Amino acid sequence: MHWPIDLIVLTFVIFCAIAAISVKDLLATAILFGAYSFMMCLLWTIMGAVDVAFTEASVGAGVSTVFFVAAIFRTSRRTKD
């Protein structure tokens, strides 16, 4: 029975998601989004999807965040919402 762990991580995921779309600094969004991806990856490991979790760890938390930061570097950090 590991549903309590699953539930806790899932709550974290939802917190990260809400935080990522509501902070007013895009760089913070990028980092929170990386945290979100990593939490998601933990969740999938708990559910036994190791390959998917591995991919998410390298793509979502890794490369996507880098693309994100790169794009913010070339555009702007400021946002109105």
Add this chain to the structure above:
Amino acid sequence: MKFLGFIVVCLTGALLLYGTGEFPDWGDPNSPASLHLSDYYIENAVDQTKVPNLVTAVLADYRGFDTMFETSVIFCAGLACFLLLRDFREKKERFYRHVPTGVILHVKSGKKVLKTGKEFEHMDKDWVPSDLIIKTVCRILIPFIQIYALYVVAHGDFSPGGGFQGGVIFGSSLILLAISYDLKTLVKRIKEKVLGIYAALGVLIYVGIAAICMPMGGRFLDYAALAPLVWDPHHVRALGMLGVEIGVGMAVTAVMAIIYINIVSEGRHDEGL
């Protein structure tokens, strides 16, 4: 717009929740999803393909056709970034740094190119002095990351991982090089042309292995037809999958680097993070 969006979202949520009403319980071993195809794969995949990681077996063999197009999607993304952003015009403004004194030269326009070497070095516009610790650590780390990436590609048959994950890790090692030094270091080492050819070649390895099966008397992607070509006909499917994974790894590595370089330098390939 916000209010309308809220209504649409609530409607969608209600629809989806309504659909969950008749779902089997979470983790129920007797749900239809885990009985029909899943049982077949779990019981027969190892026998038929000699690959213990079922995900790889299904990914590269039973549903290898999906994966082929998935690799094409990645190739397509790299190509799209190239097409959208690549800008072949040289920037007129250049910065150089005189290494011994630390004096910065700002060339506003003009054709003359300073020879970079011991005395002068290129400098980015938003330049910060690169840190010795970061440079050294990354220099040590990068080869290990790359070896790990190769391990992930090669060991995808037995443990989690495979071409895609390995490729992403290898690609991120290149990106790390660009971040810890500067973009010019990466672009100088690996030419744009090499990356482009690698991306296309990776997908071509996949499609090529799949297509060779046809003149060999099999169907498209039927690795069993390749048996006369390999040294170990008993494991021909596993070997076919390995070849395919290498192709995927190459394509993904190159595409990740292409996307990063183009985004970070706005397509000019001169300066970046």
Add this chain to the structure above:
Amino acid sequence: MDNTPALIVVTPLLAALFAGLAAWIKERLSYPIALIGLAVSVYSAFKVLMQVITSGTIHYRVAGWAPPMGIEYSIDLLNAMVLLIVSSIAFLNLIASYKSVARETSDRTGSFYTMYLLFVTGLLGVTATGDLFNLYVLIEITSLTSYAMVALGDRDRGPLASLNYIFIGVIGASFYLLGVGYLYMQTGSLNMADVATILSGIHGSSTVLVAFILMMIGVWIKMALFPLHVWLPNAYSYSPIAFARVVAPLMTKVMVYVMIRMMITVFGFDYIFKTLNLSHAVVWLATIAILAGAIMALSQKNLKKMLAYIIVCEIGYMVGGAWMGNQLGMTGAILHILNDALMTFALFLAVGNMAYKLKKVDLPDLKGLFGKMPWTMAGFVLAAFSIIGVPPTCGFFSKWYLILAAFEAGAWHFAAALVISSLICAVLFFRVFEICFFEPISESHGQKDGYSHVAIEEAPISMLIVSGLVSLSLIVAGLYSGTIVNTIILPFLR
């Protein structure tokens, strides 16, 4: 072993990769490679169609695994017809657009052809596949290529239109994917035929209902049915002309094909029309779509935008016909896939020729075009007649079937919308003809007194030949539509 079904899809993909590689060596090499790849694809599609007509549905197991385990191509008459349409239109367009590609994307033609071939691969794969998830991956290939292409065309507005297209397109594809997930939850399978057999036992399930709604919304977003059409006009009018000419006739039609495939093969008529009884609601929706598309087309000042709204209107015809719930309606809808692909292609070829010479195609720019580009205009007039529905062009026949179906089902509002939209199209096109024929050329073009002294400035010969060929094929398709219905559509529906 006969591998022709696989060749239809695989050769464009292989050609795309070789074209991509060749572009790094010499940019000029990629065009002939693309041409050869598509030619093989057309030949294979033709061969498969003949085979299906003589000996019935072809089942091709990719990788040699039996259907529910592996991916299967099951090509019946409907698939085979759409495959032939897609590959030949893509091939013809490639011939016609050599010059315009060289002009619009001068320093990266190789990449353009690679992208083009990948797009065609996606469309062909969507049409040929018999697997629900494979369909999703291929839809993503077509979408990704079109996102990039839309951004390439108009440098000012293209990227923004493309990003909006991405948001909407991702929602559409994700809804489809969710629908597949809900189906997988209840059936445990992804193969269309297999899912259909399992579904026939669990028609009452709410999960299946939600899956059906999600998949339909996803496909409707992708085909731009009326309230979900917002991405289409911008996306089609900003992309480079060589790409617009292939995306406008094919993308939406292939998505209509996907909808019909879902209705017939996966869910079945019994489920849709007896268990759910959704026919009335959707036919009303289609009626509104037709009227809205036609009225929005009236208010456009740019020829490309106007045609894009006419496409929105035509989608209403096909959706309405398919959901009418009788054989006539389905016949009309399938025949209209063929006819509308040809008509739209002919129209966009003509517009492409104009855009090649005039640079922009706002309505005032077209003054005196009959004198300047007589052959192009001849093709345009034929295609316009076909859209309006003048016999013996092919547009008339599919409309005829649709109207008969509407009468049979008692859907008077749909029949009325068909007639009204045809009238609006007539008004639209005659307004264009009037501008092109009667209004004298403006001073800025360098001519002094009217069209009598206008030098003929035609588009390149390769464009004209293709344009003429396709426009003539509208009449041929019209004359032979009885044969098409009897040999392909009716046997399929039985």
Add this chain to the structure above:
Amino acid sequence: MTDLLALIVAKYNYWLYVILMMIGLYAMIAKNNLIKKLVGMNIFQTAIILFYVSIGYKRDATIPIIQSAHGGQDAHAAVIHAADYINPLPHVLMLTAIVVSVATFGVAMALAVRIYQRYQTLEEDELRMRLVDIGPEK
């Protein structure tokens, strides 16, 4: 009480995935900044992946890598029980979906950079104003 708890345990994963998806969809529709919209798009896509992975999960089962096959020769000796392993098919599908989503994300980022190059802003209302400024379309 125990019934309710059992129901929650049985279904909460699916409910929370719906909530996550609503968050993503709301960000895509209602947010003003294009990059925020992209984040919403990614959340939306990962929510779907979470849903698929939840389908595949089986109680009391292990990850879909067959242990006995590592042994080499005696691979056929051990009998494989399907109930002991998690369903691998959703994982395969989701690997593909992740790849597709990162590809879309990359292209969208490239487009965002292009838009910023042209208009110096990524806010939707400002972009709309700039579009009015450049006048009627060509």
